[in-house]
Amino acid sequence: MNNINRWLQTSGVLHRVRKPSRYIGNEWNSVIKNSKKISLRFALVFPDLYEVGISNLGLRILYDILNNREDVFAERAYLPWKDMIEEMEKVNVPLFTLETKTPLTEFDVIGFSLQYELSYTNVLLALELSKIPILFEDRIEREDIPLIIAGGPCTTNPLPMERFIDAFVVGDGEEIINEIAEALIQTKRLRKVRKLETLSKIKGIYVPVFHKNKNIKITKRIVNLNDYPIPTKQIVPYMDTIHDRGIIEVMRGCNRGCRFCHAGMIYRPVREREPRTLAKSINELVENTGYEEISLLSLSTSDCTGLNDLLEMILPKFEKNKIAISVPSTRVDAFNVDIANKISKIRRTGLTFAPEAGSQRMRNVINKNISYDDIFEALKKAKESGWTRVKLYFMIGLPFEKDDDILEMVDLIKTIKSNLRFKEVNVSVATLVPKPHTPFQFAKQISPEESFRRFEILKKARKYAKIFLHNPFKSLIEGIISRGDEKISKLILKAHMKGAAFDDWEESFNFNIWKEALQEIEIDPNEYIRERGYNEKLPWDFIELGIDRNFLVREYEKSKNALTTEDCRWGRCTYCGVCYNLGVSNILVH
Known part of the structure; x- marks a missing residue:
């Protein structure tokens, strides 16, 4: 028993903190290896609370791949909550992994998952708690400090974090994670700078110390999902988590072309898994975990061409054993209601749809490709099928939005409540945050004050629905x-x-901290939320995702005129550039 394990078991700390199961590990399907018999120790860190990170599919995939190797031992670490941080600091206990309660400084490499920008201060907190220097320049000569790498969707613009991270992985992780492991095993006895030099030669890895200011493009990695097994021995936590269910990724990528959607652009093209493989893996997952709910995950699961085949294979057994199926928020059309009706025979919850905008003009601006009739008929069908609750997602601050568009959002909510008579209508409203590598990367982001002004217009819908506004200062x-x-x-x-820490948590976000920080380092927020020019050099231009800049410009121009672009799966090629530039294509079952 090491010192941290002894402290957890004998000090009484687990009786003094909230949700002690965040810290004990030893969950069902977690992996323990003899660290003396392996060549590489890898710490996978999700920079947020356990109940958030344990549900992350990316870390589940990497944990499975690495631990299927005999020469690598991957362990997990999450940020402790504030009460546990206080306890750890009192007795100088560093951040540790759940599997063996080992301090992160004893690993060969630490891999952070960068899923959202408001977790960046958490990364710095995790390094600080680990007794690891935060800045790269303070670590490069320290051979006793692990390599710090990062992956996830936010690495498509790594510059804000490059002072803190040694190497960034861009794109899919299934293939490159083994290449990283091999490279670090082969260079284990070399100096850190030589290890980074080796990593810099792997396609899809950005190493600032070697690539900075060298006019080099970093091209994302992309895989065929059918070449890689689905993790079916997923860890089962002892506590309720954000998404407490088994997760199966049915496909990756989306070509719907919503102009605000970062994920829809960076994960192109669409790659579907074979239904028979999915069905086999789902049954194995249920056997290995005992989960009573399985999520069929993707950016738009109802678009999966093999979905009906899959449901026919698994529903009879699931209905018999009362195992529920869930899908993420879906497009508003009658087909999705049919899918919802099929899977709700086991357990019925609320329906979640994302119209995103209230007026047809704005839905065309964002290329949502759904009409008022689509929305009304889908929700009418849902109500007739027995659904009584619906949750809707909208955005404000979209490019070229006018007050009349928001008033049409009010009218739409009123119609859904009054004409269709849903028992409960919940509406979540967020301010658009323009993202890199999307057509809206050129757009201006509205200020918090303007967000509140537009929300005042939307408040007229409160007599018909519960409306929640995402904090504009966080946006x-x-x-x-x-x-x-x-x-x-x-x-x-x-x-x-x-x-600043846990900034994505409403109760922890403190805008005054960020406001003071902006003032002290003399950064004008308007410089970063302003409109960008088509020919302007952008900080993320050196990250090559396959999307032609001309395509993004064309799409933004079309949005000005409320013109739409079809999905290349059902129509002609849109010349986004991904297939040609990366030598790939859509992989569809049908």
Whole structure:
């Protein structure tokens, strides 16, 4: 028993903190290896609470791949909550892994998952809790400090975090994670700078110390999902988590072309898994975990051409054993209601749809490709099928939005409640944050003050629905970081030093900290939320995702005129550039 394990078991700390099961590990299907018999120790860190990170599919995939190797031992670490941080600091206990309660400093490599910009201060907090220098320049000569790498969707603009991370992985992780492991095993006895040099030669890895200012393009990695097994021995936590269910990724990528959608652009093209493989893996997952709910995950699961085949294979057994199926929020059309009706025979919850905009003009601006009739008929069919609750997602601050468009949103909510008579209508409204590598990367983000003004118009719908506005000040900080450059690393560091942490949690976000940090390092927020020019050099241009800049310009121009673009799966090629530039194509079952 090591010192941290002894402290957890004998000090009484687990009786003093909330949700102690966040810290004990030893969950069903977690992996323990003899660390003396392996060549590489890998710490996978999700920079947020356990109940958030344990549900992350990316970490489940990497954990499975790495631990299927005999020469690698991958362990997990998450950020402790504030009460546990206080307890750890009292007795100088560093951040540790759940599997063996080992301090992160004893690993060969630490891999962070960068899923959202408001977790960046958490990364710095995790390094600080681990007794690891936050800045790259303070670590490069320290051979006793692990390599710090990062992956996830936010690495498509790595500049705001490049002072803190040694190497960034861009794109799919299934193939490259083994290449990273091989490279680090082969260079284990070499100096850190030589290890980084080796990583810099792997396609899809950005190593700032070797690539910075060298006019080099970093091209994303992309895989055929059918070449890689689905993790079916997923870890089962002891506590309720954000998404407490088994997760099966039915496909990756989406070509619907919503102009605001970061994921829809960076994960192109669409790659579907074979239904028989999915059905076999789903049954194995249920056997290995005992989960009573399985999520069929993708950006738009109802678009999966093999979905009906899959449901026919698994529903009879699931209905018999009372195992529920869930899908993420879906498009508003009658087909999705049919799918919802099929899977709800086992357990019925609320329906979730994302119209995104209230007026047809704005739905065309964002290329949502759904009409008022689509929305009304789908919800009418849902009500007739027995659904009584519906949740709707909308955005404000879209390019070229007018007050009349928001009033049409009010009218749409009124119609859904009054004409269709849903028992409960919940509406979530967020301010658009323009993202890199999307057509809206050129757009101006509205200020928090303007968000509140537009929300005042939307409040007229409160007599028909419960309406929640995502904090516009959080959206402002997210927007500054999202389209940020190297200077934003100073902002992140300053905010961390002032105590910013868990910024994605409403109760922890403190805008005053960020406001003071902006003032002290003399950064004008307007410089980062302004409109960008078509020919302007953007901080993320060196990250090559296959999407032609001309395509993004064309799409933004079409949005000005409320013109739509069809999905290349059902129509002609849209010349986005991904298939040609990366030598890939859509992989569809039908």
